Amino acid sequence: MSLAPLESPKRAEIGMSPRGISPGMRAVVRHSLFWLVVGNSIGVLLATLLLVPGVNLWLGEWTYGRWIMVHMNLLLYGWCSLPMVGFLFCVYGVDRGAAAGWARPVVWAWSVALGLGSFSWLSGHSSGKLLLDWSGIARIYFPLAMTALWVLLAVAMIRSWKMRELHGWGARAGRVAGLVLLAAVPPLIFIASSPGIHPAFDPDTGGPTGASQLESSLVVVAILLALPYGLTRQKQPRRWTVIASWVVLLAEFALCAALGRTDVSHHRPAQFLSLGSLLVWLPLTPVYYAAFEWHAATRRWRNAFLCWWGLLVVSGWVLFLPGVLDRFKFTDGLVGHSLTAEAGFVTALLIFTMIQLLGDDGWIFNGSRAFYAWNFGVLAYVALMTIAGWIEGADPTFTIVPGLARESIYLLRLFTGVAMLTASVHWLRDARHLGREAQSRPAFLITSAPVLEKTA
Numbered sequence: 001m002s003l004a005p006l007e008s009p010k011r012a013e014i015g016m017s018p019r020g021i022s023p024g025m026r027a028v029v030r031h032s033l034f035w036l037v038v039g040n041s042i043g044v045l046l047a048t049l050l051l052v053p054g055v056n057l058w059l060g061e062w063t064y065g066r067w068i069m070v071h072m073n074l075l076l077y078g079w080c081s082l083p084m085v086g087f088l089f090c091v092y093g094v095d096r097g098a099a100a101g102w103a104r105p106v107v108w109a110w111s112v113a114l115g116l117g118s119f120s121w122l123s124g125h126s127s128g129k130l131l132l133d134w135s136g137i138a139r140i141y142f143p144l145a146m147t148a149l150w151v152l153l154a155v156a157m158i159r160s161w162k163m164r165e166l167h168g169w170g171a172r173a174g175r176v177a178g179l180v181l182l183a184a185v186p187p188l189i190f191i192a193s194s195p196g197i198h199p200a201f202d203p204d205t206g207g208p209t210g211a212s213q214l215e216s217s218l219v220v221v222a223i224l225l226a227l228p229y230g231l232t233r234q235k236q237p238r239r240w241t242v243i244a245s246w247v248v249l250l251a252e253f254a255l256c257a258a259l260g261r262t263d264v265s266h267h268r269p270a271q272f273l274s275l276g277s278l279l280v281w282l283p284l285t286p287v288y289y290a291a292f293e294w295h296a297a298t299r300r301w302r303n304a305f306l307c308w309w310g311l312l313v314v315s316g317w318v319l320f321l322p323g324v325l326d327r328f329k330f331t332d333g334l335v336g337h338s339l340t341a342e343a344g345f346v347t348a349l350l351i352f353t354m355i356q357l358l359g360d361d362g363w364i365f366n367g368s369r370a371f372y373a374w375n376f377g378v379l380a381y382v383a384l385m386t387i388a389g390w391i392e393g394a395d396p397t398f399t400i401v402p403g404l405a406r407e408s409i410y411l412l413r414l415f416t417g418v419a420m421l422t423a424s425v426h427w428l429r430d431a432r433h434l435g436r437e438a439q440s441r442p443a444f445l446i447t448s449a450p451v452l453e454k455t456a
């Protein structure tokens with residue numbers, strides 16, 4: 001594959017800011033990496049607590065049970081969400097006009113909500129719902145911070161409309177539809193955090209049904225298919241792979257609607273076979289992404305995200321099969337699966353997205369040592385938890401009663417966590433240099449001229 005220099009007008013054409021990184025985007029990268037480092041540090045603390053439970057005694061009331069909520073929530077609402085705020089800034093043109101000055105305060109409001117949330121979780125407040133753990137004042141403040149973001153996006157869209165920067169009805173309709181959908185998110189977060197509302201469940205495990213797993217996975221696929229339109233352009237319009245992918249997605253949503261939303265066991269063939277329909281995305285996703293133009297600096301993380309996606313889809317389906325799920329449910333095996341999803345797939349996708357948005361400034365994520373430390377760290381973590389989960393499935397005392405095998409696995413997990421933490425500290429440290437001219441960066445950080453992968 002040959003590479004072509006990326007001229008300034010070309011940056012604008014594929015969705016990047018022609019003037020380099022905006023203050024809002026810089027804030028997004030720094031805040032999201034900050035929360036990644038905080039979340040990972042807490043992860044290392046948790047891994048230590050599971051290895052040496054006596055350390056809990058030194059922590060007063062702030063023991064394992066409170067830190068685990070902070071760990072999961074900060075990584076989901078800080079690290080996994082803020083880069084998407086950067087994506088929305090780019091799509092709605094928040095880096096231009098009067099709106100640009102409000103981007104940083106909005107990012108700060110989001111981070112303050114996470115700070116408030118952390119304080120409330122550490123103080124023992126909880127909605128009791130995993131990943132929808134907003135209660136008390138934080139349950140009001142976080143949706144308000146999201147609403148502030150929504151207002152900023154709406155103002156920026158109206159401005160670019162007036163300035164005739166939005167061309168074509170498709171671009172306008174897409175952004176209006178996006179705003180309508182996004183308007184529902186703050187009230188939904190508020191309502192869904194209520195302890196009184198529950199989705200359908202599998203009576204054999206107490207976990208989600210195959211239909212609800214399929215539904216949430218299809219929302220992820222829809223995001224994957226929509227993402228390139230905000231980041232770049234298609235190599236050739238009307239490529240059949242692109243059209244076919246959208247048709248398959250619609251067909252799968254129809255299948256999901258036909259399955260209904262009742263409580264039902266994973267032993268029903270209709271449940272695990274329909275979830276297996278996700279396997280079609282193994283070949284389709286790479287082919288779909290190959291139909292778009294990408295900045296050359298994204299290649300490493302784009303490949304990583306596609307590999308993690310493949311592993312997630314296959315392992316997620318296998319884990320749901322009768323016999324396998326019965327052994328793995330509520331064991332360390334599912335901790336490993338959560339890490340495949342968030343630390344593997346979502347993290348690689350977010351970094352790939354940020355590199356595309358940052359363009360020339362995406363160099364901060366391309367250091368080899370941090371790349372391998374992160375990806376192999378997560379992979380080793382997942383492998384260790386799968387082994388621990390498989391043993392735990394047959395012997396539930398395995399992860400509780402001290403023993404050589406348990407301590408060895410948990411010690412190795414601690415090492416993988418330190419590797420991941422080290423990688424994230426590197427990225428946060430390098431993010432201080434974001435937007436600086438190449439000459440003023442430390443020599444080891446200077447990369448070659450910006451390049452775009454050329455169409456064959």
Ligand code: HEM
Binds near residue numbers: 045332347414418
């Ligand atoms: C992007 C980075 C990370 C994400 C998104 C993440 C996410 C999660 C999630 C969702 C859980 C709950 C799993 C479940 O109960 O099913 C979890 C638990 C946990 N994580 Fe992380 N994590 C990350 C990084 C780390 C790191 C670096 C460590 C350090 C070793 C770590 C250690 C732990 C531990 C010890 C648990 C508790 C496991 C248990 O209760 O048995 N995590 N993490």
